Amino acid sequence: MDYQTLIEEVYQEIQSENPRGKVADYIPEIAGVNPDQFGMALVDLEGNVFGVGDYQVPFSIQSISKVHTLTMVFPKFNTQLWSRVNVEPSGNPFNSIAQLEYEKGIPRNPFINAGALVITDALCSKFDHPVEQISTFINDLAGENCVRVNQEVMNSEKNHAARNTALAYFLKSYQNFDNPIEQVLDVYFSHCAIEMNCVDLARSFSFLANDGYSIFAKREILTESHARRVNALMLTCGFYDEAGEFAYRVGMPGKSGVGGGVAAVMPHKFSIAVWSPELNEKGNSVKSIRALELLTDKLSFSLF
């Protein structure tokens, strides 16, 4: 398979279609990024990298980091984790407070904000220096020192934290939060503020295409069984309340973030990261999603 030609074709088609959306404006520091940027990197399971467009430009990975934090926490708690957070698609906006109330403080899944806060809380219970350890972990997955926590983005979110703080207090009121709220929020905003480029992000997801074994870290990151579960969660919950549409149109497990990135895997074949800042009304990058749809159409295979 000539992946380089494939992604270049996809890139050209997207540039001529030029679908537009709106850059996330609720995190002021992200609102200022150049909306025209668009890049894509595909990494196969031999470690070959194929890239096009702005694939070497670092961007804010935001919620994509929730896959990394879940990966750190899952082996520490195993199935006990699922008494604190469910594994169902939410069908609601990612920062919904109403859903958390009528489901009595158990978030729908680890990727909506409430669920990710529970995961970050669990992480803080097991790791003494969470922010450093998350960065080290992702560097290890990518096989190089690539992670930078953008302090401006982190502070920007911290200064607009009312909703995430409300979610954390809500969780606490249902005894589903163990550590000090401020501390966990700081860790959460820091991991959301991680910047990486498409190549490193795709490399950091490679183990999920490879039954849990990372060819970059040269070790098993998750058991095959845990890796399958993380992929199932990405497929059903990785795209806010548009996960069904993504599975229908693209058919790959993946995770998006409001910075405009999407990381996805084709099990036993490759991992891929796509980035373009303009989002649709569900919070997913318009160009990234369209690019992955074109890619799987051209490949004429997906998961299904």
Ligand code: GLU
């Ligand atoms: N840090 C963002 C928030 O908590 C993450 C949003 C996202 O990428 O889904 O609102």
